[in-house]
Amino acid sequence: AQSVTQLGSHVSVSEGALVLLRCNYSSSVPPYLFWYVQYPNQGLQLLLKYTTGATLVKGINGFEAEFKKSETSFHLTKPSAHMSDAAEYFCAVRALGGNEKLTFGTGTRLTIIP
Amino acid sequence: KAGVTQTPRYLIKTRGQQVTLSCSPISGHRSVSWYQQTPGQGLQFLFEYFSETQRNKGNFPGRFSGRQFSNSRSEMNVSTLELGDSALYLCASSLGPSQGSETQYFGPGTRLLVL
Numbered sequence: 001a002q003s004v005t006q007l008g009s010h011v012s013v014s015e016g017a018l019v020l021l022r023c024n025y026s027s028s029v030p031p032y033l034f035w036y037v038q039y040p041n042q043g044l045q046l047l048l049k050y051t052t053g054a055t056l057v058k059g060i061n062g063f064e065a066e067f068k069k070s071e072t073s074f075h076l077t078k079p080s081a082h083m084s085d086a087a088e089y090f091c092a093v094r095a096l097g098g099n100e101k102l103t104f105g106t107g108t109r110l111t112i113i114p
Numbered sequence: 115k116a117g118v119t120q121t122p123r124y125l126i127k128t129r130g131q132q133v134t135l136s137c138s139p140i141s142g143h144r145s146v147s148w149y150q151q152t153p154g155q156g157l158q159f160l161f162e163y164f165s166e167t168q169r170n171k172g173n174f175p176g177r178f179s180g181r182q183f184s185n186s187r188s189e190m191n192v193s194t195l196e197l198g199d200s201a202l203y204l205c206a207s208s209l210g211p212s213q214g215s216e217t218q219y220f221g222p223g224t225r226l227l228v229l
Contacts, residue, residue: 036220043118043204043220090157100145100208101170102218104157 002027002093006105014113019078021108023091033074034092086112118207118221126227132193135224139186139207146188151202164210200228
């Protein structure tokens with residue numbers, strides 16, 4: 001069975017500082033990996049995804065993530081935080097082929113300090 | 115292209131009642147999945163439909179059911195509501211298995227409050 005662990009349920013960074021949100025996955029084979037963002041009272045919006053190929057993935061709003069098989073990690077980063085980045089972020093994993101089920105981490109709430 | 119739409123957006127019910135939620139996928143998408151989001155349990159997979167067939171089901175009681183129509187629209191039903199069913203119910207659509215798509219696109223959700 002696949003699972004995702006997000007370290008840190010709450011992360012606070014100053015505006016302009018580096019954002020680092022951690023995600024580790026457990027899977028017998030490299031899976032598909034996703035980062036979604038959720039703003040208050042809204043659904044989930046895809047930030048970026050890793051399927052195959054290049055391990056450094058660039059997404060929307062200046063976010064990127066690097067797939068590291070040796071560390072089973074898929075951490076999300078952004079060089080300079082903006083106030084509009086305040087939201088909850090979810091890492092998710094999905095098996096190659098087969099069904100469409102996503103398994104989500106518990107989420108990380110990002111707060112930006114002015 | 116319009117995104118995933120869910121109706122209603124908000125719903126208040128009382129214990130013991132039943133409720134039906136609706137989801138219209140992105141045009142051309144044939145797979146619809148449902149998720150429940152609560153503060154305590156986070157995001158949990160309910161079920162997935164493709165071509166009117168349930169392909170996968172999460173670990174929820176039989177009170178939770180769903181269906182998909184020939185136009186790919188989907189409904190989920192919860193019977194005999196319990197207080198613990200209060201949650202945000204999210205629908206997601208994708209092209210479908212073996213379609214080369216790995217991305218699920220989410221709707222805004224239906225927030226259900228059970229009193």
